[in-house]
Amino acid sequence: MGPRLLTELARLVMQPHPAPATALCLDLSELPLPPAAAQADLPAWMTAEWPRWTAEVQSRVTPDRWKHVQRVALLAAQIAYAAGLDTRRAYAAGILHDLARDLSGEELLRLAPPECELDARWPLAVHGRAARSALETLGFGDTVVLDAVEDHVTGPRPGHAIAACVYIADVSEPGRGVNDDIRTLALRDLDAALAQAISSKVRYLSSRGTEVHPRTLALYRWLERERPVTWAGETPA
Numbered sequence: 001m002g003p004r005l006l007t008e009l010a011r012l013v014m015q016p017h018p019a020p021a022t023a024l025c026l027d028l029s030e031l032p033l034p035p036a037a038a039q040a041d042l043p044a045w046m047t048a049e050w051p052r053w054t055a056e057v058q059s060r061v062t063p064d065r066w067k068h069v070q071r072v073a074l075l076a077a078q079i080a081y082a083a084g085l086d087t088r089r090a091y092a093a094g095i096l097h098d099l100a101r102d103l104s105g106e107e108l109l110r111l112a113p114p115e116c117e118l119d120a121r122w123p124l125a126v127h128g129r130a131a132r133s134a135l136e137t138l139g140f141g142d143t144v145v146l147d148a149v150e151d152h153v154t155g156p157r158p159g160h161a162i163a164a165c166v167y168i169a170d171v172s173e174p175g176r177g178v179n180d181d182i183r184t185l186a187l188r189d190l191d192a193a194l195a196q197a198i199s200s201k202v203r204y205l206s207s208r209g210t211e212v213h214p215r216t217l218a219l220y221r222w223l224e225r226e227r228p229v230t231w232a233g234e235t236p237a
Protein backbone atom coordinates (compact mmCIF):
# COMPACT_ATOMS: atom_id res chain seq x y z
CA MET A 1 0.00 0.00 0.00
CA GLY A 2 2.70 2.46 0.96
CA PRO A 3 4.69 2.68 -2.27
CA ARG A 4 1.59 2.73 -4.49
CA LEU A 5 0.04 5.54 -2.52
CA LEU A 6 3.30 7.43 -2.50
CA THR A 7 3.48 7.16 -6.27
CA GLU A 8 -0.03 8.52 -6.46
CA LEU A 9 0.86 11.34 -4.08
CA ALA A 10 3.91 12.19 -6.14
CA ARG A 11 1.82 12.36 -9.31
CA LEU A 12 -0.72 14.65 -7.65
CA VAL A 13 1.82 16.87 -5.97
CA MET A 14 3.67 17.54 -9.18
CA GLN A 15 0.57 18.74 -10.97
CA PRO A 16 -0.38 22.38 -10.48
CA HIS A 17 -4.08 21.58 -10.39
CA PRO A 18 -4.89 18.07 -9.23
CA ALA A 19 -8.54 17.09 -9.44
CA PRO A 20 -10.00 18.19 -6.11
CA ALA A 21 -12.03 15.02 -5.58
CA THR A 22 -8.95 12.82 -5.64
CA ALA A 23 -7.23 14.46 -2.71
CA LEU A 24 -10.43 15.32 -0.89
CA CYS A 25 -11.23 11.65 -0.45
CA LEU A 26 -7.78 10.73 0.82
CA ASP A 27 -8.28 8.75 4.00
CA LEU A 28 -5.73 9.59 6.67
CA SER A 29 -5.52 5.96 7.72
CA GLU A 30 -4.30 5.11 4.18
CA LEU A 31 -1.28 7.33 4.40
CA PRO A 32 1.91 5.31 4.67
CA LEU A 33 3.84 5.27 7.89
CA PRO A 34 7.61 5.00 8.06
CA PRO A 35 8.66 1.32 7.95
CA ALA A 36 9.75 1.23 11.58
CA ALA A 37 6.51 2.72 12.90
CA ALA A 38 4.15 0.52 14.83
CA GLN A 39 0.49 0.72 14.00
CA ALA A 40 -1.17 2.62 16.81
CA ASP A 41 -4.82 3.20 17.55
CA LEU A 42 -5.87 6.21 15.53
CA PRO A 43 -7.70 9.06 17.27
CA ALA A 44 -11.27 9.76 16.14
CA TRP A 45 -10.30 12.99 14.39
CA MET A 46 -8.11 10.94 12.03
CA THR A 47 -10.84 8.43 11.20
CA ALA A 48 -14.59 8.95 11.50
CA GLU A 49 -14.34 12.69 12.14
CA TRP A 50 -11.86 13.50 9.37
CA PRO A 51 -14.42 14.19 6.59
CA ARG A 52 -15.99 16.81 8.86
CA TRP A 53 -12.69 18.67 9.17
CA THR A 54 -12.01 18.66 5.43
CA ALA A 55 -15.54 19.89 4.78
CA GLU A 56 -15.08 22.61 7.39
CA VAL A 57 -12.03 23.96 5.57
CA GLN A 58 -13.56 23.65 2.11
CA SER A 59 -16.63 25.63 3.22
CA ARG A 60 -14.44 28.51 4.44
CA VAL A 61 -12.00 29.03 1.56
CA THR A 62 -12.23 29.93 -2.12
CA PRO A 63 -12.07 27.11 -4.73
CA ASP A 64 -8.54 28.12 -5.76
CA ARG A 65 -7.43 28.21 -2.14
CA TRP A 66 -8.88 24.72 -1.67
CA LYS A 67 -6.69 23.43 -4.51
CA HIS A 68 -3.65 25.06 -2.90
CA VAL A 69 -4.59 23.53 0.45
CA GLN A 70 -4.69 20.02 -1.05
CA ARG A 71 -1.35 20.45 -2.78
CA VAL A 72 0.19 21.64 0.49
CA ALA A 73 -1.25 18.67 2.37
CA LEU A 74 0.01 16.13 -0.16
CA LEU A 75 3.46 17.67 -0.33
CA ALA A 76 3.68 17.96 3.47
CA ALA A 77 2.87 14.24 3.71
CA GLN A 78 5.56 13.44 1.17
CA ILE A 79 8.18 15.51 2.95
CA ALA A 80 7.20 13.91 6.26
CA TYR A 81 7.48 10.43 4.75
CA ALA A 82 10.89 11.19 3.30
CA ALA A 83 12.05 12.38 6.74
CA GLY A 84 10.59 9.36 8.57
CA LEU A 85 7.93 11.49 10.28
CA ASP A 86 4.21 11.29 10.92
CA THR A 87 2.64 11.60 7.47
CA ARG A 88 -0.89 11.77 8.84
CA ARG A 89 -0.36 14.76 11.06
CA ALA A 90 1.59 16.51 8.31
CA TYR A 91 -1.26 15.90 5.85
CA ALA A 92 -3.90 16.99 8.37
CA ALA A 93 -2.05 20.20 9.20
CA GLY A 94 -1.73 20.89 5.48
CA ILE A 95 -5.47 20.57 5.02
CA LEU A 96 -6.23 22.75 8.04
CA HIS A 97 -3.53 25.41 7.67
CA ASP A 98 -5.45 28.03 5.68
CA LEU A 99 -8.81 27.65 7.43
CA ALA A 100 -8.80 31.36 8.29
CA ARG A 101 -7.01 32.69 5.21
CA ASP A 102 -10.09 34.13 3.53
CA LEU A 103 -11.49 35.92 6.59
CA SER A 104 -11.53 39.71 6.78
CA GLY A 105 -8.79 41.55 8.67
CA GLU A 106 -11.29 42.43 11.37
CA GLU A 107 -12.29 38.78 11.84
CA LEU A 108 -8.66 37.66 11.88
CA LEU A 109 -7.73 40.09 14.63
CA ARG A 110 -10.80 39.14 16.64
CA LEU A 111 -9.71 35.48 16.54
CA ALA A 112 -6.04 36.29 17.09
CA PRO A 113 -5.39 39.65 18.76
CA PRO A 114 -2.16 41.28 17.54
CA GLU A 115 1.05 40.29 19.29
CA CYS A 116 3.09 43.05 17.69
CA GLU A 117 2.76 46.19 15.63
CA LEU A 118 3.15 44.24 12.37
CA ASP A 119 0.16 42.02 13.22
CA ALA A 120 -2.01 45.08 13.84
CA ARG A 121 -0.92 46.73 10.60
CA TRP A 122 -1.09 43.58 8.46
CA PRO A 123 -3.76 41.20 9.82
CA LEU A 124 -2.90 38.43 7.33
CA ALA A 125 0.15 37.84 9.52
CA VAL A 126 -2.14 36.30 12.15
CA HIS A 127 -4.09 33.93 9.89
CA GLY A 128 -2.20 30.91 11.25
CA ARG A 129 -2.97 31.82 14.84
CA ALA A 130 -6.55 32.65 13.85
CA ALA A 131 -6.95 29.21 12.24
CA ARG A 132 -5.70 27.58 15.43
CA SER A 133 -8.14 29.59 17.51
CA ALA A 134 -11.07 28.70 15.22
CA LEU A 135 -10.11 25.01 15.23
CA GLU A 136 -9.85 24.92 19.02
CA THR A 137 -13.28 26.53 19.28
CA LEU A 138 -14.63 23.85 16.93
CA GLY A 139 -13.16 21.14 19.17
CA PHE A 140 -9.97 20.15 17.37
CA GLY A 141 -7.40 19.24 20.01
CA ASP A 142 -4.26 17.70 18.48
CA THR A 143 -1.49 20.06 19.60
CA VAL A 144 1.11 18.86 17.08
CA VAL A 145 -1.26 19.72 14.24
CA LEU A 146 -2.43 22.94 15.88
CA ASP A 147 1.16 24.13 16.37
CA ALA A 148 1.88 23.45 12.69
CA VAL A 149 -1.24 25.34 11.63
CA GLU A 150 -0.32 28.30 13.83
CA ASP A 151 3.30 28.39 12.65
CA HIS A 152 2.76 28.08 8.92
CA VAL A 153 2.84 31.85 8.35
CA THR A 154 5.87 32.88 10.37
CA GLY A 155 7.89 29.65 10.47
CA PRO A 156 7.98 26.52 12.63
CA ARG A 157 8.83 26.82 16.29
CA PRO A 158 12.31 25.35 16.87
CA GLY A 159 12.38 21.56 16.76
CA HIS A 160 8.82 21.12 15.45
CA ALA A 161 9.40 18.85 12.47
CA ILE A 162 5.76 18.53 11.39
CA ALA A 163 5.42 22.31 11.38
CA ALA A 164 8.58 22.46 9.26
CA CYS A 165 7.05 20.04 6.72
CA VAL A 166 3.93 22.18 6.42
CA TYR A 167 5.84 25.46 6.23
CA ILE A 168 8.08 24.13 3.46
CA ALA A 169 5.13 22.59 1.60
CA ASP A 170 3.24 25.88 1.76
CA VAL A 171 6.06 27.95 0.30
CA SER A 172 7.11 25.42 -2.34
CA GLU A 173 4.01 23.57 -3.58
CA PRO A 174 4.06 23.43 -7.39
CA GLY A 175 1.14 25.82 -7.83
CA ARG A 176 3.25 28.64 -6.35
CA GLY A 177 5.58 28.55 -9.33
CA VAL A 178 8.56 29.37 -7.08
CA ASN A 179 10.90 27.58 -4.68
CA ASP A 180 11.18 24.36 -6.71
CA ASP A 181 14.71 24.02 -5.34
CA ILE A 182 13.45 24.16 -1.75
CA ARG A 183 10.81 21.50 -2.50
CA THR A 184 13.41 19.18 -4.00
CA LEU A 185 15.82 19.77 -1.12
CA ALA A 186 13.08 19.14 1.48
CA LEU A 187 12.50 15.65 0.11
CA ARG A 188 16.04 14.68 1.09
CA ASP A 189 17.07 17.17 3.84
CA LEU A 190 14.31 18.90 5.78
CA ASP A 191 16.66 20.85 8.04
CA ALA A 192 18.59 22.28 5.10
CA ALA A 193 15.38 23.17 3.26
CA LEU A 194 14.02 25.00 6.28
CA ALA A 195 17.25 26.94 6.77
CA GLN A 196 17.21 27.91 3.10
CA ALA A 197 13.54 28.91 3.13
CA ILE A 198 13.80 31.05 6.24
CA SER A 199 17.09 32.70 5.40
CA SER A 200 16.04 33.55 1.85
CA LYS A 201 12.77 35.00 3.14
CA VAL A 202 14.49 37.15 5.76
CA ARG A 203 17.12 38.34 3.32
CA TYR A 204 14.56 39.09 0.60
CA LEU A 205 12.34 41.12 2.92
CA SER A 206 15.31 42.93 4.43
CA SER A 207 16.66 43.82 0.99
CA ARG A 208 13.33 45.46 0.18
CA GLY A 209 13.20 47.32 3.47
CA THR A 210 10.15 45.28 4.51
CA GLU A 211 9.74 44.46 8.17
CA VAL A 212 10.27 40.80 9.11
CA HIS A 213 7.80 39.33 11.57
CA PRO A 214 9.36 39.03 15.04
CA ARG A 215 8.56 35.29 15.16
CA THR A 216 10.32 34.71 11.83
CA LEU A 217 13.28 36.79 12.92
CA ALA A 218 13.57 34.79 16.15
CA LEU A 219 13.55 31.55 14.15
CA TYR A 220 16.16 32.93 11.75
CA ARG A 221 18.46 33.78 14.65
CA TRP A 222 17.88 30.38 16.24
CA LEU A 223 18.75 28.63 12.96
CA GLU A 224 21.90 30.71 12.64
CA ARG A 225 22.94 29.64 16.14
CA GLU A 226 21.82 26.04 16.16
CA ARG A 227 21.95 24.69 12.64
CA PRO A 228 22.67 21.90 11.90
CA VAL A 229 19.91 20.80 14.22
CA THR A 230 18.47 17.45 15.05
CA TRP A 231 14.73 17.35 14.82
CA ALA A 232 13.73 15.72 18.06
CA GLY A 233 10.54 14.80 19.77
CA GLU A 234 8.59 13.63 16.73
CA THR A 235 7.56 10.03 16.70
CA PRO A 236 5.32 8.53 14.05
CA ALA A 237 1.70 8.02 15.15
Ligand SMILES: [Fe+2]
Pocket residue numbers: 097098101127152153
Ligand atom coordinates in the same frame (compact mmCIF):
# COMPACT_ATOMS: atom_id res chain seq x y z
FE1 LIG B 1 -1.59 30.49 4.86
